[in-house]
Amino acid sequence: MTEETAIAIAEHAGEPFESDEETPEPIVIAKAKRAPRMPKVKPAKADAPIAKRKTKAKAAKKTKPLAKEGSKKAIVLGMLRTGASLDALMKRLGWQAHSVRGIVSTLGRDHKIESEEMQNGGRKYKLLAS
Numbered sequence: 254m255t256e257e258t259a260i261a262i263a264e265h266a267g268e269p270f271e272s273d274e275e276t277p278e279p280i281v282i283a284k285a286k287r288a289p290r291m292p293k294v295k296p297a298k299a300d301a302p303i304a305k306r307k308t309k310a311k312a313a314k315k316t317k318p319l320a321k322e323g324s325k326k327a328i329v330l331g332m333l334r335t336g337a338s339l340d341a342l343m344k345r346l347g348w349q350a351h352s353v354r355g356i357v358s359t360l361g362r363d364h365k366i367e368s369e370e371m372q373n374g375g376r377k378y379k380l381l382a383s
Contacts, residue, residue: 329356333366333380340375 320326325346332342342353357366357378365381 326356326360329353329360330364330380333357333360333378336377336379338371338375338377342378 320330328345329342332345337345339350339353342348342357343350346353357368360366360380367379367381369377369379371377
């Protein structure tokens, strides 16, 4: 901004701005109409018959295999039937200790697993008959 422009702005600071152009009329936008509301449904009368629920005959429970043959879960279950130490499970699966403890914990939700401490400080897990 030049010095002359700054002086001109300062001189006209308190005066209202006047323009040669006419101010256009403001445009009024009409509000959009709402869709009609759905009527409220009255609750059924107390003496009206209750609709019978369709009941399906319970299907006989099919015995699912414990695990897919050859899967890691099947390997762990097989080893736990005879009893296996944490180190043996780690070596057989190629997993770290926390991963083996995790699968044993997960299997413990559906099966009873006994855990006992060995003399060398390790753990031995065994699947109990259910």
